[in-house]
Amino acid sequence: xxxxxxxxxxxxxxxxxxxxxxxxxxxxxxxxxxxxxxxxxxxxxxxxxxxxxxxxxxxxxxxxxxxxxxxxxxxxxxxxxxxxxxxxxxxxxxxxxxxxxxxxxxxxxxxxxxxxxxxxxxxxxxxxxxxxxxxxxxxxxxxxxxxxxxxxxxxxxxxxxxxxxxxxxxxxxxxxxxxxxxxxxxxxxxxxxxxxxxxxxxxxxxxxxxxxxxxxxxxxxxxxxxxxxxxxxxxxxxxxxxxxxxxxxxxxxxxxxxxxxxxxxxxxxxxxxxxxxxxxxxxxxxxxxxxxxxxxxxxxxxxxxxxxxxxxxxxxxxxxxxxxxxxxxxxxxxxxxxxxxxxxxxxxxxxxxxxxxxxxxxxxxxxxxxxxxxxxxxxxxxxxxxxxxxxxxxxxxxxxxxxxxxxxxxxxxxxxxxxxxxxxxxxxx
Numbered sequence: 001x002x003x004x005x006x007x008x009x010x011x012x013x014x015x016x017x018x019x020x021x022x023x024x025x026x027x028x029x030x031x032x033x034x035x036x037x038x039x040x041x042x043x044x045x046x047x048x049x050x051x052x053x054x055x056x057x058x059x060x061x062x063x064x065x066x067x068x069x070x071x072x073x074x075x076x077x078x079x080x081x082x083x084x085x086x087x088x089x090x091x092x093x094x095x096x097x098x099x100x101x102x103x104x105x106x107x108x109x110x111x112x113x114x115x116x117x118x119x120x121x122x123x124x125x126x127x128x129x130x131x132x133x134x135x136x137x138x139x140x141x142x143x144x145x146x147x148x149x150x151x152x153x154x155x156x157x158x159x160x161x162x163x164x165x166x167x168x169x170x171x172x173x174x175x176x177x178x179x180x181x182x183x184x185x186x187x188x189x190x191x192x193x194x195x196x197x198x199x200x201x202x203x204x205x206x207x208x209x210x211x212x213x214x215x216x217x218x219x220x221x222x223x224x225x226x227x228x229x230x231x232x233x234x235x236x237x238x239x240x241x242x243x244x245x246x247x248x249x250x251x252x253x254x255x256x257x258x259x260x261x262x263x264x265x266x267x268x269x270x271x272x273x274x275x276x277x278x279x280x281x282x283x284x285x286x287x288x289x290x291x292x293x294x295x296x297x298x299x300x301x302x303x304x305x306x307x308x309x310x311x312x313x314x315x316x317x318x319x320x321x322x323x324x325x326x327x328x329x330x331x332x333x334x335x336x337x338x339x340x341x342x343x344x345x346x347x348x349x350x351x352x353x354x355x356x357x358x359x360x361x362x363x364x365x366x367x368x369x370x371x372x373x374x375x376x377x378x379x380x381x382x383x384x385x386x387x388x389x390x391x392x393x394x395x396x397x398x399x400x401x402x403x404x405x406x407x408x409x410x411x412x413x414x415x416x417x418x419x420x421x422x423x424x425x426x427x428x429x
Contacts, residue, residue, distance in 0.1 A: 005170040012162035020155050027147065044089045044098070047123045050133060051096035054125045067132040072122050076101050097124035101132075171196070172203035179207055189214060236262055282316045282403070284426060287352050288344050290319070294327050295342065304339035305330060311344055313352035315423045317403035322423075325399035326354065328392040329407070329419050333358035337416055346425060356419040362411045371409050372397045 054061055054068070061068045081100040089098060099122040121133040179192060189211035192204040236259055243255035288310040298305045315322075333340035337358020345353050363371060370376050374394045393409075400407045405423035412418045 005166060005174065008170060009163055009166040012166055013159050016158045016162055017155065020151050020158075024147065024151050040085055040088045041092070043085060043121060044092060044094050047098050047121055047133065048089075048094045048096045050131055051123045051125055054131055058125070058129075061131065068125070068129055069132065070128050071124075071130055072099060072101055072132075098122070099124075099130075168197070172199055175200065175203050175207065179211075232262065283319055284314055284316055285319050285322070287313045287315045287354070287423065290323050291326065291342060291344055291354065294323065294330055297327070298330055298334060298340075303331065303334035305334050306339075306341050308341065308343035309345070310342075311346055313344065313346055313423075313425050315352055315403075316426050317405075317423065318399070321399045322403055325396040326421065328396040329356055329421070332392055333360075333417065333419060336360050350425050351422045352425050354421040354423075356421075357412060358416045360416050362415060362417055363409070365411065368409065368411070372407075 050066065054066070058068075078100040082098065085098050085100055089096070101120040101122055123131045123133060125131055175192060179189065189207075191208050191211065194201050194204045194208065196204075240256065240259050243252055243259065246252040246255060291307065291310055295305055295307050330340050330342065333356050337360030339359055341357045343355050345355075347353055372393050376393075397407050400421060400423070403423065405421060407422075408420050410418050410420075
C-alpha cells in the first residue's frame with residue numbers, strides 16, 4: 001500500500017508530464033517547418049524566374065554563377081519528385097520544364113558530383129540548354145531530439161520541485177507517523193519539537209496537547225488500578241479472618257480458595273502497574289543462565305518442562321523483572337500447553353531469540369491478537385480448572401518491551417503454541 005506522500009507525489013508528477021506533453025504538441029505545431037507543398041511552390045517560382053531571365057539574357061548565367069549545360073542523363077533524374085514538381089508547376093500555369101536531380105552537386109558545363117544530402121534542379125531554357133540550380137534540401141524532419149532533450153530537462157526540474165513541494169506539504173502527516181513510531185512501550189507519547197513552518201508547528205502543538213491528555217489519563221487509570229488493588233487487601237484480610245471461623249470445613253476451604261484467587265488478581269494488577277511505571281536500572285546478565293534457573297525452578301514445581309540448546313548470550317535489562325517475565329511465559333506453556341520446551345539461539349542482527357514451544361490445543365487464530373490483553377482468557381470455562389488472574393502474559397510483554405525486546409505468540413503447524421522472545425545482545429560468545 002503506497003503512502004499518502006507517494007500518491008500525492010505521483011499525482012503531481014503525472015500532472016506535470018501531461019502538461020509537458022500538451023506543451024510539446026503545441027510547440028511542435030508552432031515550430032514545424034513549411035510543408036512540402038510550399039517548398040515546391042518556392043522551387044517552381046525560382047525555376048520560372050531563372051528560365052525567363054536566361055532566355056532574355058543568356059550571357060548573365062556566368063556572372064550569376066548559374067551552370068548551363070545539356071540535358072542531364074536519365075540516371076541522374078529523380079523521377080518521383082520530378083513528376084510531383086511538374087504537376088504542381090502545370091497546375092500553377094508555369095511553362096518552364098523542370099527536372100529534379102537528387103544527390104548531385106552541379107558544376108561547370110553541366111558536370112556534377114554525387115552529394116546525397118543535396119537536391120538540385122535542372123531548368124529547360126531552350127533547345128538543348130539547361131540551367132542547373134542549387135537548392136537546399138527539402139523541409140527535412142522535425143527536430144524532435146532537441147525538443148525532447150529540452151522538455152526532459154524542464155520535466156526533471158519541475159518533478160524535483162514537485163517532490164520537494166510534496167515533502168513539505170506532507171510533513172505534518174509524516175509527523176503523525178513518526179510520533180506513533182516513537183511511542184514508548186509504557187504507552188507514553190514523547191513531546192515533538194514545535195519548530196518549522198506554521199503548519200508543522202500547529203500539528204506538533206496539537207499532538208503535544210493530545211499526548212499530554214492521554215498520558216495524564218493513562219497515569220490516572222494506573223493509579224486507580226493500583227489503589228483498588230491495595231484497598232482490596234484490607235477487606236480481603238478481614239474476610240479471610242472471618243472465613244477461619246466457618247464451622248463447615250468444605251465451606252471454609254471454598255471461601256479461602258476464592259479469597260486466594262482475589263488476592264492473586266489484586267497482586268497481579270498491582271504488579272502490572274508497577275511494571276508500567278517502573279524504570280529499573282539495567283544490568284548486564286547472562287540470559288542462558290537465567291533460563292536454566294527458570295527451568296530448574298519450574299521442574300521443582302512438578303511441571304513438565306525441558307530445554308534444548310541454550311547458546312550463551314549477554315543482554316542488558318532488569319534481571320529480576322526479566323526473570324519474572326520469562327517465568328510467566330514458561331509456566332503458561334507448561335500449565336496450559338501440556339509441557340514446555342525451550343531453546344536459546346542468536347541471529348545475525350544481534351538478537352538473542354528464546355523460543356518456548358508447547359503441545360497444547362493452541363489458540364483460535366481470530367483470538368491471537370488478544371492474548372496480551374489484561375484478564376484475557378481463551379476459554380472462560382477453564383477459569384475454575386486453572387487458577388490465575390489472566391495478567392501473566394500482559395506483565396511479561398510489558399517487562400520485555402521495557403527492556404528493549406519483543407514477544408510474539410503464534411500457533412505451531414504441528415499443534416500447540418510457539419512463544420518467541422527477542423532481546424538485543426550486548427556481548428555474545
